[in-house]
Amino acid sequence: xxxWDELVNYFRGRSMWMLHYCTGCGAIELPPTMTSRWDMERxxxxxxxxxxxxxxxxxxGYLSIKTLKRVVYTYExxxxxxxxxxxxxxxxNGGIYWDSYGVIQNLDKYIPVDLYIAGCxxxxxxxxxxxxxxxxxxxxxxxxxxxxxxxxxxxxKANQDRVFRRTEPVLRKAEEVxxxx
Amino acid sequence: xxxxxxxxQGIGAGALxxxxxxxxxxxxxxxxxRIHRRYGPPFVQNFIDLFKLLSKKxxxxxxxxxxxxxxxxxxxxxxxxxxxxxxINIFPHNxxxxxxxxxxxxxxxxxxxxxxxxxxPNATVGIAxxxxxxxxxxxxxxxxxxxxxxxxxxxxxxNIVAAQSGGFMNWNLVKLPFGFVAAEIxxxxxxxxxxxxxxxxxxxxxxxxxxxxxxxxLGFGMLQHSIGLFLETGIMVDLFLGGGSNVWIFVIKQFxxxxxxxxxxxxxxxxxxxDGVSFMWKVPLLLGIVQALIVVL
Amino acid sequence: xxxxxEKLNSMGLDAKPLGxxxxxxxxxxxxxxxxxxxxxxxxxxxxxxxxxVDWIDDGEFELxxxxxxxxxxIQALVKTRISRVKPIxxxxxxxxxxxxxxxxxxHEFFGVKFVGNPNLEPFFLENWLDTPPLRKDFDTLAYSQExxxxxxxxxxxxxxxxxxx
Numbered sequence: 001x002x003x004w005d006e007l008v009n010y011f012r013g014r015s016m017w018m019l020h021y022c023t024g025c026g027a028i029e030l031p032p033t034m035t036s037r038w039d040m041e042r043x044x045x046x047x048x049x050x051x052x053x054x055x056x057x058x059x060x061g062y063l064s065i066k067t068l069k070r071v072v073y074t075y076e077x078x079x080x081x082x083x084x085x086x087x088x089x090x091x092x093n094g095g096i097y098w099d100s101y102g103v104i105q106n107l108d109k110y111i112p113v114d115l116y117i118a119g120c121x122x123x124x125x126x127x128x129x130x131x132x133x134x135x136x137x138x139x140x141x142x143x144x145x146x147x148x149x150x151x152x153x154x155x156x157k158a159n160q161d162r163v164f165r166r167t168e169p170v171l172r173k174a175e176e177v178x179x180x181x
Numbered sequence: 182x183x184x185x186x187x188x189x190q191g192i193g194a195g196a197l198x199x200x201x202x203x204x205x206x207x208x209x210x211x212x213x214x215r216i217h218r219r220y221g222p223p224f225v226q227n228f229i230d231l232f233k234l235l236s237k238k239x240x241x242x243x244x245x246x247x248x249x250x251x252x253x254x255x256x257x258x259x260x261x262x263x264x265x266x267x268x269i270n271i272f273p274h275n276x277x278x279x280x281x282x283x284x285x286x287x288x289x290x291x292x293x294x295x296x297x298x299x300x301x302p303n304a305t306v307g308i309a310x311x312x313x314x315x316x317x318x319x320x321x322x323x324x325x326x327x328x329x330x331x332x333x334x335x336x337x338x339x340n341i342v343a344a345q346s347g348g349f350m351n352w353n354l355v356k357l358p359f360g361f362v363a364a365e366i367x368x369x370x371x372x373x374x375x376x377x378x379x380x381x382x383x384x385x386x387x388x389x390x391x392x393x394x395x396x397x398x399l400g401f402g403m404l405q406h407s408i409g410l411f412l413e414t415g416i417m418v419d420l421f422l423g424g425g426s427n428v429w430i431f432v433i434k435q436f437x438x439x440x441x442x443x444x445x446x447x448x449x450x451x452x453x454x455x456d457g458v459s460f461m462w463k464v465p466l467l468l469g470i471v472q473a474l475i476v477v478l
Numbered sequence: 479x480x481x482x483x484e485k486l487n488s489m490g491l492d493a494k495p496l497g498x499x500x501x502x503x504x505x506x507x508x509x510x511x512x513x514x515x516x517x518x519x520x521x522x523x524x525x526x527x528x529x530x531v532d533w534i535d536d537g538e539f540e541l542x543x544x545x546x547x548x549x550x551x552i553q554a555l556v557k558t559r560i561s562r563v564k565p566i567x568x569x570x571x572x573x574x575x576x577x578x579x580x581x582x583x584x585h586e587f588f589g590v591k592f593v594g595n596p597n598l599e600p601f602f603l604e605n606w607l608d609t610p611p612l613r614k615d616f617d618t619l620a621y622s623q624e625x626x627x628x629x630x631x632x633x634x635x636x637x638x639x640x641x642x643x
Binding site: 014080 | 210214217218219220221222223226229230232233236237238239240303383384387388391392393394395396399
C-alpha cells in the first residue's frame with residue numbers, strides 16, 4: 001500500500017456516510033445512536049438518503065426474498081469504496097427466522113458483508129463499537145468486501161439467482177403432494 | 182499583464198470562497214450539534230468529507246448531467262469575482278449587484294438542467310421545489326434591492342459599501358431596517374436552511390437534487406454549496422453591514438449572518454413548498470415594499 | 479347477544495356464546511352467504527377479517543369470518559368447513575368489498591380458490607412454485623434448509639471463493 005493510499009484510507013475512515021436499510025426491528029436502535037445520547041456524527045458518520053451518496057450499507061434485520069432483491073439493487077448502486085454491516089443475528093444465520101420459508105439465512109452468500117454485529121437487538125454501544133472497528137479496518141485497508149464482490153461475482157450471482165429465479169419447486173416431496181392432490 | 186493579474190486574483194477569490202464556505206458549514210455542523218446537545222463532529226469534518234468524496238468512484242448520467250453541474254459551478258465561481266470582499270475588489274463593475282443576482286439564478290438553472298437529465302423523479306421534484314422557492318424569495322429580495330438602489334442611487338456594490346463607511350450608524354442595517362429583515366428572511370430561503378429546506382428534504386424526496394449525485398459529483402455539489410453560501414452571505418454583508426475594512430472582518434460579518442440562519446435552522450421544522458412561497462410573498466415582500474415606499478417618500 | 483344465539487339455533491345452526499361479548503356459529507358451506515347477509519342486516523356491519531385454519535387430520539380447511547356489531551359491541555365468528563382436497567369457496571365480495579384482499583391472501587397461503595374474486599394473484603411471495611406455505615403438510619424447515627443453505631457436498635458446480643485477507 002503506497003503512502004497516498006494510506007492517506008486516502010485514513011480520511012475514508014474518518015468520514016463514513018451510512019445508508020441504513022431498515023428492514024426489521026433493528027431500525028429502532030438507530031435513532032438513539034444518531035441523536036444526542038450516543039451521537040455518531042462525532043465520528044463523521046451521518047445517515048444518507050440515497051445509495052449513491054453512501055459508503056456503508058447497514059442492514060438492520062431480517063431480509064425476505066423480496067427485500068433481498070432490493071438490497072442487491074441498492075448495493076450495486078453504491079459507488080466503489082463501499083462496505084456492508086450486517087446488524088443483528090438475522091443477517092448472520094436467520095435469527096429467530098431460522099426455519100422460515102420466506103427469510104434468507106446468511107446474508108454473506110448474496111452480498112459481501114465486512115462486519116457483523118451480533119445480538120438481538122444490538123445496543124447502540126455495540127453499533128458504535130462496530131463503527132469503530134470498521135473505521136480501523138478501513139484505515140488499515142482490510143475492508144475489501146467490494147473487491148471480493150467484483151472478483152467472485154459469478155459465485156454471488158449464482159447464489160442470488162438460486163433464490164430469485166427458481167424454475168422448479170424446491171421440495172421434491174412437496175411437488176408429489178401437489179400432483180396427487 | 183493586468184489580465185493575468187486579474188486571472189490570478191479571480192482564482193484566489195474562488196479558492197477563498199470555497200475554503201471559507203466549507204469552514205462555515207463545518208463550524209455550523211458543530212454549532213447545530215451543540216444546540217442538539219450533542220458533541221458534534223470536528224470542525225474540519227467538511228474538508229475530510231470533501232476529500233473522501235473526491236477520492237470515490239462516481240457514476241455519470243450522461244453529458245448533460247456533467248455539463249449542467251459544471252455550468253452551475255462556474256456561474257457561481259464567476260459571480261464571486263464581482264463581489265467586493267473587504268479591500269479585495271477584483272472587478273469593480275458599475276452594476277455588479279444585478280450581475281451577481283443574474284449569475285446566481287444561472288447556477289440554479291444549470292443545476293436544474295443537470296440533475297433533471299439523470300431521470301430520477303426525486304431529483305426532478307427536488308429541483309422543481311428549488312426553482313419554485315427561488316421564485317418565492319427572489320421577489321422580496323428584488324424589492325429590497327430596489328429600495329437599496331433608490332437609497333444609494335447606484336447599482337455598484339463598491340459604491341454601496343463606500344456609502345456605508347464611517348461607523349455603525351451609517352450601515353444600511355440601521356437606515357433600512359425593514360429591508361434588512363426582509364432580506365434576512367430571503368437569505369434563509371437562499372441558503373436552503375429550515376424552514377425553507379424543502380428542496381433537499383432527505384426524508385421525503387431522498388435529498389432532492391443530489392439524489393443521483395455520488396462520489397465526485399457530490400463533491401462538486403458541496404463546492405457549489407459552499408461558494409453559494411459565501412456569495413449569499415457576502416451580498417448581505419455588502420448591502421447592509423457595510424462591507425468590511427479587510428477580508429477577515431468581512432468574513433466575521435458573514436459568519437454572524439450564517440450563525441443567525443443556523444439558529445433558525447436548528448429549531449424550525451420544514452414548510453410545505455406552497456406554504457413557503459406564500460410566506461415569502463406575504464411577510465418579506467410586504468416589508469420590502471414598505472421599505473421601498475419609505476425610501477421613495 | 480343471547481337473542482342472536484337463540485335465533486341462529488332456531489335456524490338449525492350450531493351457535494354458542496364464547497364469553498360475554500362474542501359468539502360463534504358453525505355454518506355449512508352452502509349457507510354462508512345467507513347467514514352473513516342476515517348478520518349484516520342484523521347490525522354486524524363491520525367485516526373484521528377472514529382467517530383460515532388447516533385441520534389436517536380431518537382433511538378440512540376451516541374459514542372463520544369475523545364480524546363486529548358496533549351498535550351492541552359484540553363479535554360474531556362464522557365458521558365453515560370446506561374440503562382440503564378441492565378447496566373451493568364462494569367469494570363474499572358482494573357483501574363486503576374488503577373480502578377481496580383477505581381472500582387473495584388466503585388463496586396465496588392456503589390455496590383456497592374463491593369463485594367470484596377477480597384477482598387472486600400472489601401478494602407477498604415471489605415466484606412461488608411449491609405447496610402453499612401455511613398448509614400443515616408444508617415442511618418449512620426442510621424448505622429453508624434446501625433453499626438457503628448449501629450442503630458440504632453440494633456446490634452446484636461453483637467453487638467457493640477464496641478469502642481475500
